[in-house]
Amino acid sequence: MTDFRTRQDSRSAARRASRRRANRTRKFVYLGVIVAVLIIGAAVVVRWAPWRSSSSPAAGSVRYLGVFEPDAPTSYAQVDEFAQAINWQPNLVSYYSAWNTPFQAGFASSATKHGALTLVQIDPKNVSLAKIAAGGYDSYLRSYATAVKAFHAKVVLSFGHEMNGNWYSWSNRHTPAKVFVRAWQHVVTVFRAAGATNATWLWTVNIVDQHSAIPIASPGPWWPGAKYVDWVGIDGYYYQSSQDFAQVFGPTIAAVRELTGDPILIAETGVAPSAGQPAKISDLFSGIHSFGLLGLVWFDENTQGRVWRINSPAAFRAFGQNAQEFVKRPAATASPQQ
Numbered sequence: 001m002t003d004f005r006t007r008q009d010s011r012s013a014a015r016r017a018s019r020r021r022a023n024r025t026r027k028f029v030y031l032g033v034i035v036a037v038l039i040i041g042a043a044v045v046v047r048w049a050p051w052r053s054s055s056s057p058a059a060g061s062v063r064y065l066g067v068f069e070p071d072a073p074t075s076y077a078q079v080d081e082f083a084q085a086i087n088w089q090p091n092l093v094s095y096y097s098a099w100n101t102p103f104q105a106g107f108a109s110s111a112t113k114h115g116a117l118t119l120v121q122i123d124p125k126n127v128s129l130a131k132i133a134a135g136g137y138d139s140y141l142r143s144y145a146t147a148v149k150a151f152h153a154k155v156v157l158s159f160g161h162e163m164n165g166n167w168y169s170w171s172n173r174h175t176p177a178k179v180f181v182r183a184w185q186h187v188v189t190v191f192r193a194a195g196a197t198n199a200t201w202l203w204t205v206n207i208v209d210q211h212s213a214i215p216i217a218s219p220g221p222w223w224p225g226a227k228y229v230d231w232v233g234i235d236g237y238y239y240q241s242s243q244d245f246a247q248v249f250g251p252t253i254a255a256v257r258e259l260t261g262d263p264i265l266i267a268e269t270g271v272a273p274s275a276g277q278p279a280k281i282s283d284l285f286s287g288i289h290s291f292g293l294l295g296l297v298w299f300d301e302n303t304q305g306r307v308w309r310i311n312s313p314a315a316f317r318a319f320g321q322n323a324q325e326f327v328k329r330p331a332a333t334a335s336p337q338q
Contacts, residue, residue, distance in 0.1 A: 062091070063294065063295050063326060063327050064091060064092040064117070064265060064294050064295030064296070064297075065088065065090050065091055065092065065295055065296065065323050065326065065327055066090055066091070066092030066093060066094060066116075066119065066265075066295060066296060066297035066298065067079060067082050067090045067092075067093060067094075067297060067298045067300055068093070068094045068095065068096075068268070068297055068298070068299050068300060068301065069081075069082060069093075069300050069301070070300075070301040072093065072094070072095035072107060073095040073097075073104035073106075073107035073108075074107075076093075076107065076110040076111070076114070078300075079093055079111075079114070079116075080114075082300060083114075085310070085316050085320075086316055086319045086320035086323055087320045087324075088320055088323045088324055088327070089114060089115060089116070090114075090116055091115055091116050091117060091327075092116055092117045092118075092119060092156075092295065092297060093107075093111045093114075093116045093117075093118060093119070094118075094119035094120070094121060094267075094268075094297050095107065095118075095119075095120060095121070096120075096121045096123055097120050097121065097122050097123065098123060098125060099122070099123065099124045099125060099127045099137075099140075100137075100140055102143065102144060102147060103120070103144050103147040103148055103151070103155075104120075105147060105150075105151055108151055108153070108155060109151075112153050117154060117155075117156060118155050118156065119155075119156040119157075119158065119202065119267070119297065120155065120156070120157050120158070121158045121161050121204070121267075122157060122158065122159045122160075122187075123160065123161070123168070123170075124159070124160055124169070124170050124183070125168065125169055125170075126169045127169070127170075129160070129170055129175050129179050129180055129182075129183040130179050130182075130183075132183040132186060132187065133179065133182035133183040133185075133186045134186075135186070138190055141187060141190040141191065142190060142194050144191075145190060145191040145194035145195075145196040145199075146194055146196070148191070148196045148198065148199055149194060149195050149196040149197075149198065151198070152198060153198065154198050154199075154200060155198060155199055155200070156199075156200045156201075156202050156231070157191075157199045157200070157201055157202065158201075158202040158203070158204045158233060158267070159183075159184055159187050160180060160183070160184065161204035161205075161233065161235065161267070161268075162204065162205065162206040162235055163175075163177075163180050163205065163219075163222045164205050164206055164208075164216060164217045164218070164219045164221075164222055165206040165216055166214050166216070170183075172216075172217055173214075177221035177222045178221075180222050181222060181223070181224045181225075184203070184224040184228060185224050185225070185228050188201055188224075188228045200230045200231060201228065201229055201230045201231070202229075202230070202231045202232070202233045202265065202267065203223075203224065203228075203229045203231070203232050203233065204232075204233030204234070204235060204267045204268075205219040205222070205232070205233070205234055205235070205252065205256070206234075206235050206236070206252075207234060207235065207236035207248060207249060207251075207252045208251050208252045208255055218255045219252070219255060219256065219259070220255065220258070220259060223259045223260075226260060226262075229260065229262055230262065230263075231262055231263045231264070231265055231294065232256050232260060232262050232263070232264045232265070233264075233265050233266075233267030233268070234249060234252050234253065234256070234264060234265070234266055234267060235266075235267055235268035235269065236248050236249055236252070236266070236268075236269055237269060237270050237271070237272070237299075237308070238269075238270070238271040238272060238275045238280045238283075238284070239272050239274075239275060240272075240274075240275055241274070241275050241276045241279075241280075243275065243280075244283050244287070245283050245284060245286065245287025245288070245290075245291075246287065249266065249287065249291075250291075253291060253293075263293070263294045264291075264293045264294060265293065265294040265295055265296070265297070266284075266288060266293060266295070266296040266297065267297050268297055268299045269284065269296055269297065269298060269299060270298060270299045270300075270308035271284070271308070271315075272306065272307065272308070273307055273311060273312075277310060277311070277312065277314075277315035277318070278312070278314045278315050278317070278318040279318075281310075281315060281318045281319050281322060282318055282322055284296065284322075285322035285323070285325070285326045286322075288326070289326060295326075298310075298319075
């Protein structure tokens with residue numbers, strides 16, 4: 001009997017030991033599965049979201065629906081008309097400022113009353129950027145900076161937009177990139193020295209296009225350095241019905257991400273009627289969301305034979321519906337906004 005009990009106890013002990021080994025094995029298997037899932041998930045994120053940045057908008061943070069109207073900055077009337085047409089109030093409005101023109105505080109005040117941020121594109125047309133970099137226009141810059149500081153509210157400032165294009169006096173083939181960089185750095189330095197800390201600096205590039213008659217270069221040579229830039233702007237348009245967001249903006253977003261993780265704003269955009277405005281407007285909003293960008297500024301003006309203004313009820317409906325969803329929906333990432 002004793003031998004039988006001893007054998008039974010030995011078998012029970014062996015079974016318990018076997019179960020413990022099996023449980024440990026299962027735990028290791030489960031742990032391996034979890035690790036594999038995490039690795040595969042991370043690979044999927046990297047594959048499908050290569051341009052996400054640590055500075056992308058966080059869920060619940062400000063997302064910008066902007067517009068430029070041709071009567072800005074002398075009037076806010078057309079912005080109001082645009083807001084009524086889309087049944088949504090833009091929270092970002094832009095205007096273009098010629099060199100030696102003062103800051104338009106009246107327009108910016110109107111924007112603030114409407115709950116909007118003002119974006120100023122300062123254009124040094126036919127001005128020597130080398131002279132700007134050397135301090136030759138410091139009195140103008142200090143005056144502008146003082147006015148921005150006195151405004152108190154946040155203002156977004158951009159200098160010499162689309163410099164990697166070839167159509168402006170400050171741009172590629174007209175002014176060396178290194179001269180542009182020195183000028184940009186000097187402008188920012190003067191503003192900061194004047195105490196205009198409410199200025200957010202938007203470095204605005206044109207979309208890269210290697211297939212145009214005169215290729216539009218990648219923006220790297222014009223990068224002024226991380227401490228001189230807060231946001232990056234990208235300008236680009238839909239010309240054809242076959243284009244989508246990734247085709248129009250994707251290569252430039254990738255080029256920017258090689259330089260910085262700063263938030264990206266589509267700073268100037270539109271859709272030609274021949275491209276199909278309603279569908280492309282929806283694609284524009286969808287692309288901005290999926291790429292985790294700050295938002296957009298719609299260029300609502302017809303220029304040089306190009307029709308960019310929204311010109312159909314269907315396009316207005318598409319813009320309004322997408323605008324409301326875009327501003328309200330959670331951002332694509334949960335990283336802190338700069």
